[in-house]
Amino acid sequence: MDVVLEVVDTFIADYGYAYFHPRQPTPYDFPASSNATDSSAQAAFSTWTYKPATKFLTLEPPQAAYMSAWDRDNPLRQALTLYLITWIFGLAVYFIVATLSYIFIFDKRTFNHPRFIKNQVRLEMISANKAMPVMAIITAPLFLLEVRGYGKLYDTTEDGPGFWYDIFQFPLFLLFTDFCIYWAHRWLHHPWVYKHLHKAHHKWIMPTPFASHAFHPLDGFTQSLPYHIFPFIFPLQKMAYVALFIFVNLWSVMIHDGEYLTNNPIVNGAACHSLHHSRFEVNYGQFFTAFDRLGGTYRMPEQWMFERDMKMSENKWRSEVEKVDELIEEIEGDDNRTYGPSDTKKTQ
Secondary structure, three states, X not given: OHHHHHHHHHHHHHHHHHHHOEOOOOOOOOOOOOOOOHHHHHHHHOOOOOOOOEOOEOOOOOHHHHOEOOOOOOHHHHHHHHHXXXXXXXXXXXXXXXXXXXXXXXXHHHXXXXXXXXXXXXXXXXXXXXXXXXXXXXXXXXXXXXXXXXXXEEOXXXXXXXXXXXXXXXXXXXXXXXXXHHHHHHHHOOHHHHHHOHHHHHHOOOOOHHHHHOOOHHHHHXXXXXXXXXXXXXXXXXXXXHHHHHHHHHHHHHOOOOXXXXXXXXXXXXXXXXXXXXXXXXXXXXOEOHHHHHHOOOOOOOHHHHOHHHHOOHHHHHHHHHHHHHHHHHHOOOOOOOEOOOOOOOOO
């Protein structure tokens, strides 16, 4: 995350901190030429020196980088900037990817499903907007520890275990995080935990791409924690970390888009995750089906789910709704969702 932090500092944060929290005027006896500007004198007086976060990218700091009382190495400044990056950048990725998926992939006939919630898309957006700033507060300290060198992030191949690991780190990351998320997700389905944390995400029986980040903030943080634990346990190349950070957000949107591309027995794709939303206690994995298979919670998507007309058939919907309603009553009790275009709540 130090690479992202450097980019944000160079183009945005340096100017903001220089303006809102400037350095104190230089001492009266500090030597400066008569034609030197105040800003150049302050820059010369700064003790901070630039060190690129990665050898793959060098961004010459603007003069503003030397003009704040909080230089780039200040932990309070880093914490605040990382919080804003986590919140705003995460929100931007969410809205951009979810919007594109919603426009080009999501089947709008889903709106007619009897268990599609009234104003669901707007409610999903509201839920995500409420969750992400809180999640960012909890997540930023972990990013701060990474930036300040407490993790095992490395820059070049020479700094890491070797070229073989540059390749191996990707499947290792996916397998480790999938294993951890599987068990975290199962824990979130413990009746007490589900009621207070995870139920908010299962509000969406027929999710849209905007449901991907529509959850209780502690729920979202719990399931994202393995991503942050990984670089404290295993080496991880810095640029790979940024790429994986973007990928996991993309993947979260993709498994909520309702487009069942393949019934792959290995990958826990959108079809598997849609079953999790409608069957509640199956397919807990994030990327793969392996841990669901080992844990006895795997449910294979049925073939009709991959036939577009059958998937959107009202007859099929009616038969599925009966099963969904039984599970809602068993797991949640009263169903307080408001379905469809009317304001009438569904009654059991």
